[in-house]
Amino acid sequence: MDLEAAEHLVSRIGPLLRRTYGPRVLELPGGFAGAFRLDYDERLFARNYRSPVLVACTDGVGSKVLVAIRAKRYDTIGIDLVAMNVNDLLTCGAEPLVFLDYVAIHKLKPEVVAQIVAGVAAGCEQAGCTLLGGETAEMPGLYRRGHFDLAGFAVGVVERGRMIQRRHVQPGDELIGIASSGLHSNGYALARKLLLVGAGLRLHEPVRALGEPLVDALLRPTRIYVRPVLQVLGRYACRPRVTGMAHITGGGLPGNVPRLLADDCEAVIRLGSWPIPPIFALLERYGVEEAEMYRVFNMGIGFILAVRPGSVAPVLRTLKRAGEQAFVIGRVRRGRRRVEFR
Numbered sequence: 001m002d003l004e005a006a007e008h009l010v011s012r013i014g015p016l017l018r019r020t021y022g023p024r025v026l027e028l029p030g031g032f033a034g035a036f037r038l039d040y041d042e043r044l045f046a047r048n049y050r051s052p053v054l055v056a057c058t059d060g061v062g063s064k065v066l067v068a069i070r071a072k073r074y075d076t077i078g079i080d081l082v083a084m085n086v087n088d089l090l091t092c093g094a095e096p097l098v099f100l101d102y103v104a105i106h107k108l109k110p111e112v113v114a115q116i117v118a119g120v121a122a123g124c125e126q127a128g129c130t131l132l133g134g135e136t137a138e139m140p141g142l143y144r145r146g147h148f149d150l151a152g153f154a155v156g157v158v159e160r161g162r163m164i165q166r167r168h169v170q171p172g173d174e175l176i177g178i179a180s181s182g183l184h185s186n187g188y189a190l191a192r193k194l195l196l197v198g199a200g201l202r203l204h205e206p207v208r209a210l211g212e213p214l215v216d217a218l219l220r221p222t223r224i225y226v227r228p229v230l231q232v233l234g235r236y237a238c239r240p241r242v243t244g245m246a247h248i249t250g251g252g253l254p255g256n257v258p259r260l261l262a263d264d265c266e267a268v269i270r271l272g273s274w275p276i277p278p279i280f281a282l283l284e285r286y287g288v289e290e291a292e293m294y295r296v297f298n299m300g301i302g303f304i305l306a307v308r309p310g311s312v313a314p315v316l317r318t319l320k321r322a323g324e325q326a327f328v329i330g331r332v333r334r335g336r337r338r339v340e341f342r
Helices: 003-018 064-071 077-090 110-127 188-198 214-218 226-233 252-260 278-285 290-296 309-321
Strands: 052-059 095-105 130-138 148-159 174-179 242-247 265-269 301-307 326-334 339-341
Touching (some): 003 110, 052 077, 064 077, 077 095, 077 226, 077 242, 077 301, 095 110, 095 226, 110 148, 110 226, 188 214, 214 278, 226 242, 226 301, 252 290, 252 301, 252 339, 301 326
Parallel strands (some): 095 130, 265 339
Antiparallel strands (some): 174 301, 174 326, 242 301
């Protein structure tokens, strides 16, 4: 690795990390790891847990990085990396605490990696978690010139008695879908094949059906749902009236909604109950059948909450006040952990 470039990168990303620090971070100058207090000592900031459960996950952004590489636009892909992890943590009601990133690249270019990490820091700020550290690996023998890959690692905490688990979901629960910003970070192998190879569309030219350049639609960051959903969960002093949650990623609605359902439940989703962003209509126009669209893409719904019927109205109000578009898109009935579209 170019040591001078590495030192230059460290000097650039240090302030980005510290921008995400809160009072629970313990500074370890020159350390090989980061340190984070689970609870505060200060009375003013007391947030102690009676029975804390740590939750951890890891994920990447898949071939969306190839669009960023082709467009030479690196400032939003880090937001996607955070989103894919913290939205997963959120499904059990966990508050994200810390995030770490791993960047593997052909040749270290401080200006490129700094843009990526700036996006990671921005995503952490949106999620209210700390970017505690990371690693950049220069591997010219593994990656092609100009190419890189990303991985993220998140740790969160939830009070054991307030964990959201699928066994809580009951027949009669309503399903509230929160709008996605577009493709998020799934289905890019198919999207690139259809739009960039098959249709021959150019990234930086406006597409009439989208009302914007294709690159803007393809690189729009994945929404981070942490703050609005935690606001919903925080409305209830006892067990929340939210009984289950799902992050709609690879596999779309049919692949992810069953993950929130109890063994004796199934979901009925009403097609047409939410607006579908134009990027999906464009993809369908170039040869994807409707059923396949729902199996591959989120189709405009990025996160789903199963909610007791009496709590639907206040949950929708809370999400709206938090700036989210949310819709009642279906309900839960007795069945066999599957999804039916109507």
